[in-house]
Amino acid sequence: MIGEEASPGRVERLIRAIPEGAVLRGVFVALLVIAGSIAFLDYRQLAEATADRERISRTEPMPLARPEPGDQVRPYLPKTIPVAPDRGVPSLPGWDGPVDGEAMAERMRFVAGPDGAISAIGRIEIGTAGDFRDFLASPEAAGARTLYLHSPGGAVDDAILMARELRERRLSAMVPADGYCASACPLLLAGGLTRNAGEGAWVGVHQVYALPLSDVSRDVDRSIAGVQETIARCQELLVAMGVDPAVWIKAMQTPADSLYVLTRDELIAFRMVRPFPDDTSFIGPPAPPALPVPTLSVAGDGAADPASSDSSG
Incomplete structure (x- = not known):
């Protein structure tokens, strides 16, 4: 009959069967998981950076x-x-x-x-x-x-x-x-x-x-x-x-x-x-004259900088 709505499909029926509160709770949980993951990655990067700074600056023998x-x-x-x-x-x-x-x-x-x-x-x-x-x-x-x-x-x-x-x-x-x-x-x-x-x-x-x-x-x-x-x-x-x-x-x-x-x-x-x-x-033959130090310097602890010439190390 003209104007009569078609029966909902299986997927649509499943979606309609989900209570509204459950959808909101699912979205909320997903946001919490994403936020937690970002916080964990930030913490790990901070911890690695801190450990590397301590390693580089340490003067006490290990x-x-x-x-x-x-x-x-x-x-x-x-x-x-x-x-x-x-x-x-x-x-x-x-x-x-x-x-x-x-x-x-x-x-x-x-x-x-x-x-x-x-x-x-x-x-x-x-x-x-x-x-x-x-x-x-x-x-x-x-x-x-x-x-x-x-x-x-x-x-x-x-x-x-x-x-x-x-x-x-x-x-x-x-x-x-x-x-x-x-x-x-x-x-x-x-x-x-x-x-x-x-x-x-x-x-x-x-x-x-x-x-x-x-x-x-x-x-x-x-x-x-x-x-x-x-x-x-x-x-x-x-x-x-x-x-x-x-x-x-x-x-x-x-x-x-x-x-x-x-x-x-x-x-x-x-x-x-x-x-x-x-x-x-x-x-072999004697070593040639030393090459001029380039603007990009490297250190063997070992480091290179495109704008300057220095080491790590």
Whole structure:
């Protein structure tokens, strides 16, 4: 019959069967779930950011188990050192101050010790390569033969310049027993004409990463390109210094907030430890002049910023 309404379908009948209050309650519950999820995500992001700030700013040593083969990844603290349960205090010629805490958080300092020893302790920052060059030119460094390292790393570009300076002057490099050389520091170690690491020394690597140091908007493509260029410079340095660049694979596999600590066998296999100078047939031609530091800088604790040049670490 014209005008007669069609019988409601099954879906419509189900909808009509739902009490109005149930619909409102369902909407309310859904909104609560959404709000709770957003709050949880915000809390998790805040907690992660807080934990990362604490990790980056921490200057107190953190007790960590000594790395063993197959168990070599440890947290990376850019301003302090790990302390194994049985870890001793490194002996740094000429240095009579503390070897942890604030000493590691400050800009790298250089002191002369007996028998041609020089000790370097602290972070590698922008301009540290210039400080090192000036120190080596001073009367205090006359007769220098070996650089003792105790550093959490820092600016990659400065570490590369310092490594080239070491090799040009034919100086050796050493991480003392129970010493610490992390992040960009192994690049400096690689510059030694001969290289060694004492018992219990931690020599660790990890990824280069970008660190914003200004309010200028980040250019992602430029950041990625800058990091890749820095990785290439690191590998170029290792090859020029007679170190197996395969060690950088370990670095690239390790997140920036962690550290891959090389075993003694790995240090020898990768030629990070080398008790005798290599002949030129292995090293190849002399290292070319250092590339100018780009506007995009990277640190081995490791960081790059498209608008400035500095480290993490």
